[in-house]
Amino acid sequence: MRLADAFVVDRDWISDGDFVVTCTCGQEQRLDAMTLDEGSDLTVYDCTRCENSLVGIMTDGAATDLWLSISAMTRSQGSQGHRVNGYLVGSKVDIALQPSGTGLDDAELLLGTPNFFFALRDL
Ligand SMILES: [Zn+2]
Structure with missing residues (x-):
């Protein structure tokens, strides 16, 4: 699973190399250069310099399961x-x-959406 998978429905030319993020450490990078941490329901992109987890994508179904269990515990808003x-x-x-x-x-x-990673931390 890649970030581009979510956007290719509307833009058939797209790939991870078309996304740019600037890490909190100041490193600007395209997603196809970042370090991938791939699970079955979740892919996380880490900064090439400081290894901070910056971007994540998961299936809607997995997200719903996760948020249901998390919100019961933390009531995060x-x-x-x-x-x-x-x-x-x-x-x-x-x-x-x-x-x-x-x-x-x-x-x-x-x-x-920093809350995405607050929830993941509890996994
Ligand atoms: Zn960084």
Whole structure:
């Protein structure tokens, strides 16, 4: 599973290399360069420099199971991610959708949802 899987329904040209994040450590990177931690229901992208987990994607079904069990324990509030075409996407920082060859001015932003990782921490 890749972040691009959630967006390829609307944009058939897309790949992980079209997403850019800037880590809290200042490292700007495209997703296809990041370190992947892949599970069956969840993929996490780690910063190439500080190994901070920045971006995650999971299936909607797995997310629902997770949030149900988490919210019962913590009653956490706030946005835990973006639901996109059957996936849940979460990120500590904003994700810019910036196809190579275009400028940052043309980028679409997916706002950061840090609560995604607060929940995962309890797994
Ligand atoms: Zn970093």
